[in-house]
Each structure stands twice: as structure tokens, then as C-alpha cells.
Amino acid sequence: MHRVAPAIILSVRPHGEHGAIVRALTREDGVQPGYVRGGRSRALRPVLQPGNGIIGEWRARTVEQLAALTIEPGHSRAGLHGEPLAAAGIEWLCALTAAALPEEQPYPVLYDALDAVLTAIESAPSARGWAGALVRYELLLLGAVGVRARSGAVHRHRRDDRSRLCQSQERRGGVGGGGVRVRGAAVSPAALSA
Incomplete structure (x- = not known):
């Protein structure tokens, strides 16, 4: 298996002494896991932050094997992790997406929507500018995995x-x-x- 695609990092887990297992959302192939050698190094730590855009290259001998992932930095949102509210919004969006979506199923609409909400968080001066978009993304994500919600039904x-x-x-x-x-x-x- 060989795949090269732009992706949004959803989660990063340490693995071994120096590596990291990264789950990233691609537009055409959905959530893709990969092992990044040296993923915990000083050079890669700022790049491997949830919400960052990367160009990923996944390589594996078989489909069942965890792919080796090499990354090139794309659009960095690492600076936003210094702002508490923006960091919480990014972490929530990425964690929810990583937990809700199955691997290797394409969700191009969700990829575009996640990128748009992350861009809104990046460009808005306060949470008022992106809180509504975050809620709409949550509803879109829940609808994509089969959960239907009616307005006002929860209360x-x-x-x-x-x-x-x-x-x-x-x-x-x-x-x-x-x-x-x-x-x-x-x-x-x-x-x-x-």
C-alpha cells in the first residue's frame, strides 16, 4: 500500500522511545493511522499537533499492516495551542472526529467541514465567531455516523x-x-x- 495525501492530524500517541502513532483525516481515504519514526523529537513535536495540516505519505507492505508515515508540514495551527479556548476547541474537534469515524472510509464533506471550522477558530478573534460552526460540525459528524438529532429535542x-x-x-x-x-x-x- 502506498498513499500520498494532504491530511489533518486528529490524534498523536507516543509509541516506544521515539516514535508516535498518528491518526489523520484525509479527504479521499478517511481516517488513516500511521507510525511516525522520531515523532516525539523536538523537530516533529510542533508539527504533530492535532489540527495541523500535513502532507502524509503512508507506506505498508500489506493492507493489514500499520503503515509507516512520513510527513511534510502543511498548514500549522500549533500557535493556537497557546490560547486556552482555541486549544480546547481544536482538541475537542479532533478528539471527537478521531473517536467517531471508522478508519479507511472516505468522508470528503467532513474533511472540508473540519478544515473550515479549524480555519474559523484560527481567524476569529473570539469564540463567538466559531462556536456556532463547531456545533454545526458536531451535528454533521453525528449525522454522518448515523445519529439523528432534532432541534430542541434534547431539552x-x-x-x-x-x-x-x-x-x-x-x-x-x-x-x-x-x-x-x-x-x-x-x-x-x-x-x-x-
Whole structure:
């Protein structure tokens, strides 16, 4: 297997004394793992940051083997990791994408959307400029993996679940006055609505 493609780094794990296992999202081939020799060195550490764009070259003898990955720096967003809010947004986007997407399945729309949100984080002066884009990306990602969400459904279900929980506790002879027992402690309905 031989593949060369631009990619966005999603996660980096140390491996051995000097290497790193990198998972990167490519436009045509989806999430691709690879072993980077010297990935923990001073020269490569700034390049191997979640959210950075790279040109990756994956080489493996067989498809089942973890590919050796050589990288060339592309678009660096390493400077944003010094800003707490931007760093948290980048880390969240990359970790969520790495956890949700299976390997080797193309998601060109998600690649473009992730790149756009990362660019918005990079260019916006505050979180107001990119928070909405981050939420829309989360919904797009969840839709791509098969989870469907309706607008306002989360809050409505949360209230309904609380009232059902209180009613079921009352029927079973739980805490009087509409409260519930949580790990042996009584919790009032006012605490549940917070």
C-alpha cells in the first residue's frame, strides 16, 4: 500500500522511545493511522499537533499492516495551542472526529467541514465567531455516523425524563413529595430541575 495525501492530524500517541502513532483525516481515504519514526523529537513535536495540516505519505507492505508515515508540514495551527479556548476547541474537534469515524472510509464533506471550522477558530478573534460552526460540525459528524438529532429535542426529553423518574420513584414508594433516591440520598424535585 502506498498513499500520498494532504491530511489533518486528529490524534498523536507516543509509541516506544521515539516514535508516535498518528491518526489523520484525509479527504479521499478517511481516517488513516500511521507510525511516525522520531515523532516525539523536538523537530516533529510542533508539527504533530492535532489540527495541523500535513502532507502524509503512508507506506505498508500489506493492507493489514500499520503503515509507516512520513510527513511534510502543511498548514500549522500549533500557535493556537497557546490560547486556552482555541486549544480546547481544536482538541475537542479532533478528539471527537478521531473517536467517531471508522478508519479507511472516505468522508470528503467532513474533511472540508473540519478544515473550515479549524480555519474559523484560527481567524476569529473570539469564540463567538466559531462556536456556532463547531456545533454545526458536531451535528454533521453525528449525522454522518448515523445519529439523528432534532432541534430542541434534547431539552424536552431531559424534562420528560426527570418527571418520569420522579413518578416512578413515587410509585415504588420512594421519597415522598416527588423526590428521588440517588445512591441512598434523597434528592428533591427542585434539585432535578437545576
